[in-house]
Amino acid sequence: MQLIHTDHAPKAIGPYSQAIIANGLLYTSGQIPLTVDGTIVEGGVEEQTKQVFANLKAVLEEAGTDLSKVIKTTVFLKDLSTFVEFNAIYEEFFNGHKPARSCVEVARLPKDVLVEIECIAAI
Numbered sequence: 325m326q327l328i329h330t331d332h333a334p335k336a337i338g339p340y341s342q343a344i345i346a347n348g349l350l351y352t353s354g355q356i357p358l359t360v361d362g363t364i365v366e367g368g369v370e371e372q373t374k375q376v377f378a379n380l381k382a383v384l385e386e387a388g389t390d391l392s393k394v395i396k397t398t399v400f401l402k403d404l405s406t407f408v409e410f411n412a413i414y415e416e417f418f419n420g421h422k423p424a425r426s427c428v429e430v431a432r433l434p435k436d437v438l439v440e441i442e443c444i445a446a447i
Contacts, residue, residue: 330386333379334358337434343383345447350387354400354442355379356434369406369438373413376441384445392421393446399427400440410439 328343328350336342336353343352357365357372358379365375377391384390401410407427423443433440 328383328387330382332360332382332386334360334362337362343387345387348447349395350384350389350443350445350447352380352383352443352445354398354440355383356437356440358435358437364435364437369401369403369410370413372438373410373441376439377413377417380441380443384443387445387447389445389447391417391419391445394418394421394423394443395446396424396444397426398442399425400430400433401427402430402433402436402438404429406438 326345327341328345330342333342333355340353343350355376357375359365359375365372381391399410399414401407
């Protein structure tokens with residue numbers, strides 16, 4: 325296993341890695357809408373989703389891969405009533421690529437953010 329860390333995404337806020345490579349796959353930890361300096365992005369689910377993708381892209385790039393090689397995502401939304409707005413931003417980042425996905429509403433996310441995404445990608 326290889327631990328992945330980049331200074332271009334926020335540091336882990338707990339005892340975990342930003343990502344791990346194992347058996348030719350990258351497993352990211354959930355990314356929330358924090359900037360590199362640890363500030364929560366203000367705004368709605370659209371603004372927060374854009375920051376989550378910026379963080380995911382940084383972790384993927386550090387591992388030598390990118391969004392086009394994402395196999396599966398798991399999405400956690402604070403409120404499924406924002407699903408349409410979230411989906412519009414999600415689709416922009418995957419630009420026609422459609423990885424498998426699970427999306428669930430949760431009672432609460434770390435730092436009370438609106439969205440968290442984790443993924444599995446090929447290396």
